[in-house]
Each structure stands twice: as structure tokens, then as C-alpha cells.
Amino acid sequence: MIRLYSYMFYLNITVYIVTFYFMYLLMSNYKASSGIHFKKQLRDTNQIPVSKLRSSTPLQNEVERDLKERKSNEFWVQNNIKGYSKIRSNDSSTDDLMYSMPVLKERDLNGPGEMGxxxxxxxxxxxxEQKILWKAGWDKNxxxxxxxxxxxxxxxxPDYRWPECKNITYENLPQVSVVIPFVNESWSTLLRTVHSVLNRSPPHLLKEVVLCDxxxxxxxxxxxxxxxxxxxEKVSVQRLKNRGGLINARILGFNHSTAPVVIFLDSHCEVTTGWLEPLLDRIKNDDKTIVTAVMDIINAEDFHVQTYNIEQTIPVGDLEWTMFFKWKQVPVGKPRIKPVKSATLIGCFIGVSRTFFKYIGMFDPGFFIWGGENLELSFKAWMCxxxxxxxxxxxVGHVYKSRLPYAWNGQQEGSVIERNLLRLAEVWLDDYKEFFYQIVGPERVSEINAGNFSDRVALRQNLxxxxxxxxxxxxxxxxxxPSECHGWGxxxxQLYPDVCIDQNDNESNLKGSIIRGARCGKMMYQQxxxxxxxxxxxxxxxxxxPTDKNTSIAFDFxxxxKQDFQWEYRNDNTIYSVYVQKCVEMQPDQKTIKLARCSDTTNQKWTWKRGPPPGPLPDWKKKHQLSN
Known part of the structure; x- marks a missing residue:
């Protein structure tokens, strides 16, 4: 009898273990939290079955699972993260020990998002439940x-570099501190940023990663x-006790970093193979050069990486009088691996030597939250x-957001940015600030308090x-x-004097957008x-x-x-299309604007300031006009 009970006991234990094992296998078919990939082979053209998607998994559980996996012995052995294997440097001039690259686990290249x-x-x-999670993710991020x-x-x-980039040998490069500011960033994007830096940076060059909360x-x-x-060992977190904004978080990170080069990187990026060495090499050769990478797009919807096609042109920073950063394409130089001059910096990626950054006064600590700091740094770099x-x-890949999902310390987003930009204009733009004021509007400029910026004026003078x-x-x-023009505002x-010609020229959907009527003064920069x-x-x-049917007016680069871009503002106050030979006419709904046969009706008459607007026209620009 005792033997029978013992047999039944061990049988139950065996059944329990087998059942548990099969449940474990079932759960292992998918891992929904950050850093855990599907084991099923999924191709990027196939939709993922709903049965494979997570339902309502609390974020805390996801974090705990990630942490548990990272702490496991198997993970450290496979990834060799804590102790990089030491090897002798190939540079015979030094006996310093260097560190090898970490050995990553072999990836299932058909997992979700793999290979970009x-x-x-x-x-x-x-x-x-899944739709609730879907919407919440968009709302938060x-x-x-x-x-x-x-x-x-x-x-x-993938390795997006040109073949000749892969054949360059770099020597005696300085070390770098990577500063990553964040506020309420999602777990997966933040850690993917950190791991991409750890995994794709030569360890002997990467001194530290400083996360700034x-x-x-x-x-x-x-x-x-x-x-x-x-x-x-190389990652730390520094925290602001109260919301200070992106700029102050970066300053915090800089003050806690120690390497001779600092890279400011957004918290939703992924660096790629070979990203670091050419940046450090450029700063090593000229430590007064501020560098940025080719910023590829990580699609905000499906997270595929859309690399910039830089075979013929390369994206660099442009300047507009709204004081917002814009890209423009310029021809690739010869040799095409040669760095390209850029008028401005994008804010999500900035590489600078510690010495030069401190010399030009770092970021303006008087800026609030976000906006304008990349242009201020650009102007200072060039002018100083x-x-x-x-x-x-x-x-480097970057998730470009359609909006900024952040709190603004009880202030309106627009007012914070306007304040920063007015401060920027007052310190650095000289008389050219008139063009910015024309966009903002004189009344609005008088309402903005840019704070005391006398220390920044003194900095410029002292340098x-x-x-x-x-x-x-x-x-x-x-x-x-604008001073090159002869009409403005x-x-x-004249039939509807409270209605102005208006257009929101969002360049992401600019082509084919239609000029319209709107209440005057509603959005000054759009009018x-x-x-x-x-x-x-x-x-x-x-x-x-003119639109293709020559009935309305589109907005395009x-x-x-081309003659179809030519318009006359006539003495009778009509606006005439040279190409279509029709006049601009406001319709009775006070929103629709059409091109119609010219007549003497009041709805074809327009009030517009004649003569050049306030602001300088320098001699070199006049000579440029004459040469053309």
C-alpha cells in the first residue's frame, strides 16, 4: 500500500511538471514586453495575428520580466555585458588595455521589427483590451x-553606411559621454536607445551613458x-527634482559627464553600426566643430527605419524666419564621405567637444522647457x-513625433516656445530679428516676457x-x-475686410494644399x-x-x-495670375478662394502693404541679386 501511494505521489508530481512545462512553452511563443522577441518567424509584409498580441499586461509586470531576464546568469554569459573581455590594443604605441565589443545573442532576424x-x-x-492599450500608447507618447x-x-x-565609410581606419579617438534626457518616456524606446548605444559603440570609446530624468x-x-x-557599469541616472525642461535636463547630464566629447541624444533613437567613430574623428581634428549624424526616420506608426537616400543629396539644417528647424537637401560633396557644412542643428542629436561647449556658454539656462536651443547653439558655433x-x-534613427506629448509647467506650449525664440532673436539676430517679429506680429511680441538675457549679450561681446x-x-x-520683396503682410x-488669405504650410503635406480664407489675425504666421x-x-x-485645373491656388515649394509661380499685385488692387490670366477671388462662404475671370467686383480687390518690409538687405545679398 505504501508503495502504491508513493507511486501515485510521484506520478502526480510528474504530471504537474509536464503540465507546467507545456504551459511554459505556450507562454514562450510570445513575449510582449520590451526586449523580448517572438520566436515565431514573422516577415515584415505579414500582419501579426491577434492571437500573438498581448492583451492587458500591466507595465510593471513587463518591467519586472525585463529586469529578471537581464539579471539571469545566462544573459550575462551570452551578452558579456558586465565584463567586456580585455584584449591588447593594435596600436603599438600604447600598452593600455582596450575592451572588445560585447557579443550579442544571435537574433531571430524574422522577429518583430528586426533589421529595421x-x-x-x-x-x-x-x-x-488591445485597442485600449493601442490608444493609450499613442496618447502618452x-x-x-x-x-x-x-x-x-x-x-x-542594417548597416546603412556607404562602402567607403566601412574602410576608414580611425586612430587615437577621444572618449565620449552620451547624455540622454527624458521625461515620461516609454520603457521600450528608452531602453532601446540605451542598448543601441552600448551595443554599437566601441567600449574603449564610450566612457558613459548619462540618463537625465x-x-x-x-x-x-x-x-x-x-x-x-x-x-x-557605464550607465547612470541623474534626476531633476522639479520639471526643468529638456534644456536644463541636458545641462544636468553635461555636468555629470566627464568625457572630452559629449553627445546629446534623444530618448527615442537607435544608433547604427559605425555611428560613433566618424563623429569623434571630426571633433578630434577640429574641436570647434559641432557635429550631427544623418538622422534616419523611425516611423512612429510601425517603427520601420526609413534611411535617408543620400546618393545624390544629403540633409542639412536650414533657417526660416519662424525660427523653427527645417531640413534642406544639398548635393553630396566629393569625396562623398566628407562632412557637409550645415547652417543649423537638429535638436535630437548634437555632438560637441566639452571645451568648446563650455567656451560658448553651453545652452542658455534661461530657456524654458523646449525650443530654440538647437538654433542658439548653431548661431554661437558659427559666429564664435x-x-x-x-x-x-x-x-542614427529617430522617432519623429507629430506633437510634443509633454506637460509645459502650466503654460501653453506656444507661449513657451515664443518666449525662447524671442530671447534667441534679441541676443543673436541683430537687425534681422525684424523678420521674426513680422511672423509673430508686433502686438504679440510686446506681450512676451523673454526674461533677463543681459548675461547672454555679455557672453557674445566677451567672445x-x-x-x-x-x-x-x-x-x-x-x-x-523678406527685405528682397516689394509687398508684405x-x-x-475688401468685400470681407475681416477675412485674410491663410494657409498652414505643414511641409509634410505641403504639395497640393489649397490657399483659403480665414478670420484675420487668428494665426499670424499663417497669414x-x-x-x-x-x-x-x-x-x-x-x-x-495654380492648381492643375487652374481654378484654385495651391501651395508648393x-x-x-516657372511662369505658373508668377503673380502681379496690380494698381487696381487685384492679384493676377500671369500663367492662368485670371484674378484671385473670395467666395461668399469667406473660406473658398478661386481663380476667376478678372472683373471690377470688390471680392477681387485686396488690401496689401506695398514696398519692402522693415529689415536689412546686406551688400553681399545685393551683389548676389545683380549677379543673377
Missing amino acids: KAVIIDEKNLTT AFNQYVSDMISIERSL DASSMEHLGKPLDDYVALF GGCVETVPCSH GCKNFSWYLQQAIPDVFL PIKN QWYHCHNQTIRRKRACWV CNVE
């Missing part, structure tokens, strides 16, 4: 956190993050003895910086100057128009052009050589 592929999900097929959380935090990416309120960015980064360059051999006209001539000689209809000597009507880089 898209994760395709049909939202309509999600369950109710302005990107698809649901998809991001399905992708490994160590996902593989701008007083985040999300639970996973507190103790769970501290516990996680404690596993990595250095320059800005894009390095073609360095590729003996060049004037802004010199900057434009050196960095961006083809810049559009809002365009008001500021310039009539220029080449007969274009424009704002920034975009101009009026300017082409001054």
Missing part, C-alpha cells in the same frame, strides 16, 4: 508604443529604471569661431563673435530675406505673405501656384524659373 522592418498590425482586428513594446530592445539594424511621473521610470541601469557639420558616415549678417553669408547665403479682402521681385507670392520656402 515594420511591425504591421491591423488595428481593426484588435480586441477591445505620440508614437505607437504598442508596436514598440513588441520589438526587442536589442533589435538588429526631467522629473518623470511614470512609475516605471523610478526605482525599476534605477534597478535596471545598476546592471550596467566654429561651425556645424553633418557627417555622412554616421547614421568677440561675428555679426548675424556674417553668419548668413557664410552658412546660408541663399537664405530668403496680411492680404485682406504673412511676401510679394517678391521674381513675382512669387511666398512665405518661407513655399509659394502660390518655390520654383522661381
Whole structure:
């Protein structure tokens, strides 16, 4: 009898173990949290079945699972993260020990998002719980956190570099500190940023990664993050007790960093193979050069990496009088691996030597939250003895958000940015600030309190910086100057005097957008128009052009050589299309604007300021006009 009971006992234990094992295998078919990838082979063109998607998994559980996996012995043995194997340097001039690259686990290249592929999900097929998670991720981040959380935090990416970039040998490079500011960032994007830096940076060059928390309120960015980064010798977290904004978080990180070069990197990026060495080499050769990489796009919807096609042109920073950063494409140089001068810096990636950054006064600590700091650094670099360059051999992916999903310390986003930009204009733009004021509007400028910036004016004087006209001539000689034009301001209809011609020129969907009517003064910058000597009507880089059917007016990138971009503002106050030979007419709904046969009706009459607007036209620009 005792033997029978013993037999039954061991049988039950065996059944329990087998059952548990099969349940474990079932659960292992998918791992939904950050850094845990599907074991099923999924191709980027296939939609992922709903059965494979997570339902309502609390974020805290995901964080704990990630932490548990990272702490496991198997993980450390396979990844060799804590103790990089030491090898002798190939440089015979030094006996210093160098560190080898970490050995990553072999990846399933068909897992979600691997090799930079898209994760395709049909939202309509999600369950109710999954749709709630889907929407919450978008609301919190302005990107698809649901998809991001399905992708490994160590996902593989292609090597996007040109072949000749891979053959360059770099010697005696300085070390770098990577400063990553964040506020309420999702777990998966933040850790994917960190791991991409750890995994794709030569360890002997990467001195540290400093995470700078701008007083985040999300639970996973507190103790769970501290516990996680404690596993990595080179990663630390520094925290602002109260919300200080991106700029002050970066200053905090800089003050806690120690390497001779510092790279400021956004918290939703992925660096790629070979990203670091060409940047450090450029700063080593000229430590007054501020560098940025080719910023590839990580799609906010499906997280596929869309690399810039830089075979013919390369993206560099442009300048517009709204004082917002814009890209423009310039021809690739010869040799094409050569760094390219850039008028301005994008804010998500900035590389600078510690010495030069301190010399030019770092970021302006008087800036609030976000906005303008990248332009201020650009102007200072050029005007105070250095320059800005894009390095073609360095590729970094960045999630571009459609909005900024952050708190603004009880202030309106627009007012914070306007304050920073007014401060920027007052210190660095000289008389050219008039063009910025025309966009903002004189009344609004008088309402903005930019704070005390006398210390920044003194900094510029003490450094003996060049004037802004010199900057434009050196960095961006083809810049559009409103002073080159002979008509400017809002365009008001005489039949409906409270209605102005309006257009929100979002360049992401600019082509084919239609000029419309709107209440005057509603959005000043959308109603500021310039009539220029080449007969274009424009704002920034975009101009009026008749639609394909020649009945309405579209907004498109300017082409001054084409007749369909030419308009006349006649003495009878009509606006006439040279190409279509029709006049601009406001319709009775006070929103629709048409091109119609010219008549003497009041709805075809427009009030517009004649003559050049306030602001300088430098001699070098006049000579440029004459030469053309």
C-alpha cells in the first residue's frame, strides 16, 4: 500500500511538471514586453495575428520580466555585458588595455521589427483590451508604443553606411559621454536607445551613458529604471527634482559627464553600426566643430527605419524666419564621405567637444522647457569661431513625433516656445530679428516676457563673435530675406475686410494644399505673405501656384524659373495670375478662394502693404541679386 501511494505521489508530481512545462512553452511563443522577441518567424509584409498580441499586461509586470531576464546568469554569459573581455590594443604605441565589443545573442532576424522592418498590425482586428492599450500608447507618447513594446530592445539594424565609410581606419579617438534626457518616456524606446548605444559603440570609446530624468511621473521610470541601469557599469541616472525642461535636463547630464566629447541624444533613437567613430574623428581634428549624424526616420506608426537616400543629396539644417528647424537637401560633396557644412542643428542629436561647449556658454539656462536651443547653439558655433557639420558616415534613427506629448509647467506650449525664440532673436539676430517679429506680429511680441538675457549679450561681446549678417553669408547665403520683396503682410479682402488669405504650410503635406480664407489675425504666421521681385507670392520656402485645373491656388515649394509661380499685385488692387490670366477671388462662404475671370467686383480687390518690409538687405545679398 505504501508503495502504491508513493507511486501515485510521484506520478502526480510528474504530471504537474509536464503540465507546467507545456504551459511554459505556450507562454514562450510570445513575449510582449520590451526586449523580448517572438520566436515565431514573422516577415515584415505579414500582419501579426491577434492571437500573438498581448492583451492587458500591466507595465510593471513587463518591467519586472525585463529586469529578471537581464539579471539571469545566462544573459550575462551570452551578452558579456558586465565584463567586456580585455584584449591588447593594435596600436603599438600604447600598452593600455582596450575592451572588445560585447557579443550579442544571435537574433531571430524574422522577429518583430528586426533589421529595421515594420511591425504591421491591423488595428481593426484588435480586441477591445488591445485597442485600449493601442490608444493609450499613442496618447502618452505620440508614437505607437504598442508596436514598440513588441520589438526587442536589442533589435538588429542594417548597416546603412556607404562602402567607403566601412574602410576608414580611425586612430587615437577621444572618449565620449552620451547624455540622454527624458521625461515620461516609454520603457521600450528608452531602453532601446540605451542598448543601441552600448551595443554599437566601441567600449574603449564610450566612457558613459548619462540618463537625465526631467522629473518623470511614470512609475516605471523610478526605482525599476534605477534597478535596471545598476546592471550596467557605464550607465547612470541623474534626476531633476522639479520639471526643468529638456534644456536644463541636458545641462544636468553635461555636468555629470566627464568625457572630452559629449553627445546629446534623444530618448527615442537607435544608433547604427559605425555611428560613433566618424563623429569623434571630426571633433578630434577640429574641436570647434559641432557635429550631427544623418538622422534616419523611425516611423512612429510601425517603427520601420526609413534611411535617408543620400546618393545624390544629403540633409542639412536650414533657417526660416519662424525660427523653427527645417531640413534642406544639398548635393553630396566629393569625396562623398566628407562632412557637409550645415547652417543649423537638429535638436535630437548634437555632438560637441566639452571645451568648446563650455567656451560658448553651453545652452542658455534661461530657456524654458523646449525650443530654440538647437538654433542658439548653431548661431554661437558659427559666429564664435566654429561651425556645424553633418557627417555622412554616421547614421542614427529617430522617432519623429507629430506633437510634443509633454506637460509645459502650466503654460501653453506656444507661449513657451515664443518666449525662447524671442530671447534667441534679441541676443543673436541683430537687425534681422525684424523678420521674426513680422511672423509673430508686433502686438504679440510686446506681450512676451523673454526674461533677463543681459548675461547672454555679455557672453557674445566677451567672445568677440561675428555679426548675424556674417553668419548668413557664410552658412546660408541663399537664405530668403523678406527685405528682397516689394509687398508684405496680411492680404485682406475688401468685400470681407475681416477675412485674410491663410494657409498652414505643414511641409509634410505641403504639395497640393489649397490657399483659403480665414478670420484675420487668428494665426499670424499663417497669414504673412511676401510679394517678391521674381513675382512669387511666398512665405518661407513655399509659394502660390495654380492648381492643375487652374481654378484654385495651391501651395508648393518655390520654383522661381516657372511662369505658373508668377503673380502681379496690380494698381487696381487685384492679384493676377500671369500663367492662368485670371484674378484671385473670395467666395461668399469667406473660406473658398478661386481663380476667376478678372472683373471690377470688390471680392477681387485686396488690401496689401506695398514696398519692402522693415529689415536689412546686406551688400553681399545685393551683389548676389545683380549677379543673377
